Amino acid sequence: MSRASSFTSASLLALLSIACANETERPTDTTGVTTLAATSTDGSETADSADTTTTTNTNADDGDPCTNADDCAPGQVCYPASGECGPAGGCGIDDDCPEGQICEDNLCVIGGECGGFEFSIEAVPPNLLIMLDRSGSMDGSVPNTNLNRWEVAKVAIEQVTTSFDEQIRFGLATYSACVGNGCSAGTVVVPIADQNAAAINGFLATTVGAGSNNGDNVNNQGLIEYLCDSGDPETSTGKSLQAQVANPSLQDLERDNAILLITDGAESGSCVDNGNDGPTxxxxxxGQAIPVKVFAVGFGGANVGEVNDIAEAGGTETGYLADQAAELDMALAQIANAVATCTFELDQVPPDPNEIFVFFDKDPAGVPNDPNNGWTYDPMTNTVTFHGTACEAIKSGVIVDIDIVYGCNEPPIG
Structure with a gap:
């Protein structure tokens, strides 16, 4: 598959050259229609002009001459090119084997010229739930702007969701829910879905940073005054993260699943229940059977140690700190790039996972089957995932063409 610059769409095409065809085709007749060999009920090949009155030769041995399967012993087939009897999958000469196989020791094995069967591959976009702090402190001003933190966060979210709309399945949650004493867990306000940037940014466009007691008052411009200002503790980070444990939309076996937390303050200690603070x-x-990574961004007055602890516990090593608007934009872009997929689904299942070979830009050296800096195949989802330097090469646009080949350890021609 070739493209002009980089892999930025949700659907990519690549060649999966399959060396093993399952059917042996007969030559095309004068009308241009390909005639396939007939198949008996036990899967063996029969001649097109088989005589139904022929008596089965129950005394035939391997290698005895034949014109069709009825000339062979039960369980044997008549090889189409050599005209010899033998077990299914066997052969007398190379031409008895399907395209992409040769005859060795009377068995058809992979070899010869690779076939030209083209497969398409499609990127599998990951799920990413943005969890945005709506505590009253988000009304604080951002240096070098005339905007508050909530407004700057909205701009940054609009940029990252628009840029990665086809590569990532975004959703949006806000916290606290601003009810009761302010320590309530947040809620998902825009569920995760394909190409969700418009829905997320449409929701955020209706909100302003001015606070209200319950977070749902409407000002004279018709905008929701969305931030909490109850006067009670409101930064319920741990509660809000814990509420997403076992969330079905983040337990997708076929995709990577992650949360992007944006907070401007330390977690309110009185909001911690049963020891479930942010890092816990x-x-x-x-730690779930289907893990959900947690990326953490500290914006404005966030607690640096807490942000790093959340990231480390959430499998993303270290947090991001942003005091300026440009720093927040950069942090979200870096996280989105880290999340963006290097997983591709094949539209058909390879016959043998051990006979898959992968090539970048027709380089015969190939890409190693390596979970650190190569690729792996998952038979459960029929996907190939690239890792480490191989993944980074795809994301950066260095790679123009990906070929996934079955059976022959060489890139296809053309």
């Missing part, structure tokens, strides 16, 4: 809840998310 992030660890619970990452």
């Amino acid at each position: 809840a992030a660890g619970n998310l990452f």
Whole structure:
């Protein structure tokens, strides 16, 4: 598959050259229609002009001459090119084997010229839930702008969701829910979905940073005054993260699943229940059978140690700190690039996973089957995932063409 610059769309095409065809085709007749060999009920090949009155030769041995399967012993087939009897999958000469196989020791094995069967591959976009702090402190001003933190966060979210709309399945949650004493867990306000930037930014466009007691008052411009200002503790980070444990939309076996937390303050200690503070809840998310990574961004007055602890427990090593608007933009872009997929689904299942070979830009050296800096195949989802330097090469646009070949350890021609 070739492209002009980089892999930025959700659907990519690449060649998967399959060396093993399952059917042997007969030559095309004068009308241009290909005639396939007939198949008997036991899967053996029969001649097109088989005489139904022919008596089965129950005394035939391997290699005895034949014109069709009825000339052979039960369980044997008549090889189409050599005209010899033998077990299914066997052969007398190379021409008895399907395209892409040769005859060795009377068995058809992979070899010869690779076939030209083209497969398409499609990127599998990951799920990423943005979890945005709506505590009253988000009304604080951002240096070198005339905007508050909530407004700057909205701009940054609009940029990252628009830029990665086809590569990532975004959703949006806000916290606290601003009810009761302010320590309530946040809620998902825009569920995760394909190409969700418009829905997320449409929701955020209706909100302003001015606070209200319950977070749902409407000002004279018709905008929701969305931030909490109850006067009670409101930064319920741990509660809000814990609420996403076992969330079905983040337990997708076929995709990577992650949360992007944006907060401007330390977690309110009185909001911690049963020891489930931010780092503990992030660890619970990452420790699920289908792990959910947690990326953490500290914006404005965030607690640096807490942000790093959440990231470490959530499987993303270290947090991001942003005091300026440009720093927040950069942090979200870096996280989105880290999340963006290097997983591609094949539209058909390879016959033998051990006979898959991968090539970048027709380089015969190939890409190693390596979970650190190569690729792996998952038979459960029929996907190929690139890792480490191989993944980074795809994301950076260095790679123009990907070929996934079955059976022959060489890139296809053309």
